[in-house]
Amino acid sequence: MFGNLAKNLFGSSNDRYVKSLGKIVNQINALEPDMQALSDDELKAKTGEFRERVANGEALDAILPEAFAVVREASVRVTGMRHFDVQLIGGIVLHRGEISEMRTGEGKTLVATLACYLNAIEGKGVHVVTVNDYLAARDAEWMGQIYRFLGLTTGVIVPNLQEEERIAAYAADITYATNNELGFDYLRDNMKHDRSQMVQRPFNFAIVDEVDSILIDEARTPLIISGPTDDKSELYVAVNEVVQKIEEEDYEKDEKTRNISLTEDGIEKAERLLEAAGLLVGTNLYDYENTQVVHHLDQALKANVMFKRDTDYIVKDDKVVIIDEFTGRMMDGRRWSNGLHQAVEAKEGVAIKPENQTLASITFQNYFRMYPKLSGMTGTAATEAAEFFDIYKMNVVSIPTNVPVQRIDEEDEFYKNTQDKFQAIAKAIAEKNEIGQPILVGTVSIEKSELLSEYLNQEGVKHEVLNARQHEREAHIVAQAGRIGAVTIATNMAGRGTDIQLGGNLDFRIEDELGHMPEGPERDAAVEKLKAEIAEEKQRVLDAGGLFVLGTERHESRRIDNQLRGRSGRQGDPGLSRFYLCLEDDLLRIFGPDTLFAKMMNKNLADGEAIGSKWLSKAIETAQKKVEARNYDVRKQVVEYDDVMNDQRKVIYEQRAEIMDGEDVSEDIENMRLDTVNAVVYRNCPVGSYPEQWDVDGLKKDLDEVFALSPDIDGWMEEDALAQDVLEERISELSEGSLKEKIANLDDELWGSIQKSIMLQTLDHNWKEHLSTLDALRQVVFLRAYAQKTPLNEYKQEAFGLFERMLEVIREEVTKTVMTSEYRVAEPEPLPDLPDFLTTHIDPLTGEDNSNDIDGGTRGTVSSALPPRQSPAGVVPGAGVLTADPVDASEGNPYAHMNISRNAPCPCGSGRKYKHCHGALG
The missing domain is CATH 3.90.1440.10 (SecA, preprotein cross-linking domain)
Structure with missing residues (x-):
């Protein structure tokens, strides 16, 4: 009670924090007249001035007000958009490495430009992470106008870029990319054999758009590069x-x-x-x-x-x-x-x-935690605030809307069974449809969408069904979901990725209705006519009450429900939302109130009757919290197990980097050889044992197999007081002499290259096998719980022992390859093509695995799939491409010869995706 009283009097901690940022916003606003007075050239010169001040030791926080004022003025001049005060607050939150929770439609894309510009001044690179390559390309071009005006460079990472293009994109001041591309580039970089082939720079600062989707929803599934078995x-x-x-x-x-x-x-x-x-x-x-x-x-x-x-x-x-x-x-x-x-x-x-065997793997948790500063933005993050702080050490800050929300969120309606519920939904939709109010219906499965569609057909309501079966038409359906009388059934998509604009979307109407018209006065007149029609229709929609969002079921996560509701009531528009539930819904059936509650509902509710109360809504929210907690446990378990592998991955990747960066690895090879001599001797001649107890035959066999040596061990044994250290010293001298003879005809540069190749190939081969072993271990380690042992602790101990053993094997295999190989100067033989490998992780908004596109960035560079001891040189260009085949272009496609991503903007300039334009299937 006292807590609520204090909150009412003083505001929540979030409110107080947001209010405190108002002082900085006032400083930015006070600078606006000065910025408006600058010429374009003077405004551009500010970037050089900021860079000089930072180089002289001034902190980014000190120049924040001035830098934000510069960005806002540049945006006004280039795009015509002026940052609102709440957007300035969002920019400050992002710069501080926190999550900016801003409602849908509040302009998060523009908010990011503030923190991007400020942090790019240091020249260390800023990454803006989007959920699909279409948004990455769109935002890079759209917001890139501001950056280019201010003298900063912008890059974009999408599938099918050549190696040089990727390197250039990562070298830019601000780089837009998808989470998948960033993660896979990191893994691929650490499978390459030459530092010059690596595309990424050291991590600095990243802003994650739709941060809840990327760092929460997708965090249960690691990024995996794998090869077939x-x-x-x-x-x-x-x-x-x-x-x-x-x-x-x-x-x-x-x-x-x-x-x-x-x-x-x-x-x-x-x-x-x-x-x-x-x-x-x-x-x-x-x-x-x-x-x-x-x-x-x-x-x-x-x-x-x-x-x-x-x-x-x-x-x-x-x-x-x-x-x-x-x-x-x-x-x-x-x-x-x-x-x-x-x-x-x-x-x-x-x-x-x-099936496929893992070659490299990482979770998004461990990938994004490598950034020294990480921030994010989304419309729904508060319900997962604890997880964001526990895993990523990021606070969630809820930013108020620019205009107060007018949407009315009604209480849930409860029905006895699915039939009663769907009849009530169909009736409600028919009533709203009669007055022309547009309706967005959210379902949880294709089956439910198609069932509801049958009910609406019986009511005679015209509607669109948007689910996985109609994936290609998604953007067009959603874009017109705000028109008079529109009824759109969406399977848990709620229009994400495309704005639902009341009255209709001008760009899509131009594309659909005027796409055949050539540029000219006639087309311009038609566009103006469409604008007038949309403005008139928007007013009719507003008079009808705005967009009505109807949920047919509560989702397991409150965030998904909030995302659905968030499609309505944007930027002060009126709106309405309501959820319909019944006892047969999965959430209520599996996680909901107990059977006594169900019995009461069945006994006291007549067929077709509905009830609604705050107590019932609270019970549903409790059920959702249970599911969210369970899902958090799943994700936490994923990251706890991956933390074990992550520590080992860092060691391996650091060793790879040292090998590639080192001018001479001879000392490392020599240390491995000496360690192997030590291991072989003490394996066959244990410490504290007498010579007559030694396994002489085993020692001879090991020396022959590992070092290609056949010393007179029996003769040595006849000598007095032959100790292990003496034996070890003699074998070391013999192996050193043998190696010098083998490489006598090789120059230092060639020998250095051979040693690097052997080390990298052996390291990669054994790391791949180690990953496979850890996968198998993780699948069975839970059985240790029956012995009253903690599976995670058991996994840590076993994994550590396996890692130590792997390092020993690497040392021995490198030594064996170096000592048993024959070296001669000859023309390198062409290697067989690399086997196909598969990158797996899904794009959360399009549902497509963009990493399955043919990726020029991987051609001829991923050699860890090769058997050990094969030289990586001379790999045939095009080998090792991903397993998905490129989609054939339709006949007459002038861009068919180009390697264009299906989701990239079409090069014809239409503004549509390539797959919807010239790349459409014929």
Whole structure:
């Protein structure tokens, strides 16, 4: 009570913090007349002045008011947009390394220019991270006008850039890129064999747009570069046939965690079925020899029971395509790991693609924590504030809107069952549609969208359905969702990526209606007519009450609900939002109030009757908080396990960098050779043992295999007092002499290059195998919990031991390669093409895996997929391209010969994406 009283009297801590920033805003505003009085050249000269002051030791905070004033004036002159005071506050928050929570439509793209300009003055580079390459290219061009006016350079990272273009883009003062491209470039940089091929600079400052989507929603899935393994299609099909004979009483399932386990009777039944199918070794399912079969059985069970067609995935063009649980979009190119995707493919009877082996991996948490300063902006972050601080040490600051929000958020309506709920929704939509109020309906699955569409057809309501099946039409459907009488059903997309403008979107109407008209007075007149029509229609929509957002179900995350609501009531427009729920909704069924509540609802509610109360809404919010806490635990577990690998990854990547940067690695090679001599001697001649106890035959074998040496060990043994250190010294001298003979004909430069190549190849090969081992360890380490041990601690200990062993193996393999190879000067033989490798992580807004485009930045540079001891020189250009094939352009496409990303703006200048313009499928 007293806390609420204090909050009412003094405001929340967030309010007080925002108010404190008003002093800086006043300083910026006070400078505005001075900036307006400057000529263009004088305004541009400010950048050089700021750089000189910073070079002389002045802090960025000291020049912030003046720098922000310069950016605002430049924006007015170049784009016609003037930063509002709340946008200045947002810019200060970003500069301080915090998250600026600003409502949808408040102009976050423009806010970023303030912090970008100020931090770019140091010349260390600023990254602006967007959720897809279309937005990266658009924002880089749009906001780049301001930067170029002020003398700063702008780069953009999109798929298909050549190596030189990537290096140039990263070298710019401000670089726009997607989270996927940044992460994969980091991984690819650390798979290269020459420092000059690496594209990224040291990390400095990053601003993450849609920070909740990138650092929260996507943080459960790491970025992975992988290569194919052996084909096991027949095994998946055979196990799937067994699983289809297992009945519901044979297993127990947990829908919260999506786990499924066989009962004792189920295990016996599975053993009989597997034995009959010839898949079981012996009679016990859990014998060591059946480990692989158990894994495939678990995945097949999960695929058949827990993963639903048209909810978790769809089948399209003989492929299983994942549906993103947050956005409802198709995720072409994205595949579930650990054989789950193959199990679903077997279930659906489509072509089964082989699994992939991890070559490099990193989570977004560990990638973005490498930036010394990180900030973000989004419309919905407050509900995840604790996670942002715990994981990234970033505070969330809620910025007030420029104009007070006029939207009315009504209480949720509860119904007994889905049929009653959808009938009520259809009736409400029909009523609003009669007065012309545009309606945006949010659903949680394709199935629910199509069910609602049937109800609306019965009511005679014309509508558009926007889900993964209509992905290509998304932008056009959403752009017109604010027109009179428009009814748009969206599967958890809520128009993200395209503005819903009341009265319609001018740009899309020009494209759709005037695309055939040539430039000229006639077209200009038609554009003006469209503007007038849109202005008139907007007023009619405002009179009807603005956009009505209707949610057919509460999502697991409050943020997704808030994002849906946020499409309405932008920049002071009127609006309305309401959610419809029932006891059969997944959230209420799995996480909601207990069965007593359900019994009361069923008993006291008549068919078609609805109730609504703050108590019920509070119960739903409690359920959502439970789910959010569970999802946070999942993400936290991901980062805790990846932290173990991250420490090892840093060591390996630092060693790679030292090898590439070092002019001479001979000393490292020599130390490895001496360490290996030590290991070989003490492996066969343990400390404290007598010579007659030594494994002389083992020592001879090791010396022959590792060093290609055959010394007279027996003769040495006849000498008196032959100790281990003496033996070690003699072998070291012999190995050194042998190596000098081998390289006598090689010049120093060539020998240095060979040594680097051997070290890098061996390091990469063993790191790849180590990643595979850690993947396997992580899948089974949870079983240690049955022995009252903490799985994470067990994983740390095991992983550390495996890492130490890997370093020993690397030393021995490098020594073996150096000592047993023959060296001669000859023309290098051409190497075979690199095997295909796959980069996996999804674009959160388009649902497309942009990393599946043919990427010129990786050609001929990723050599860790090669077997050890093959020279990386002479790789054929074009080898090692990603596994997805480029999409054929339609006939008559003048740009067909160019390597253009499907999501990049079309080079014809239409403003549309290439895939919607000249790159459209013919």
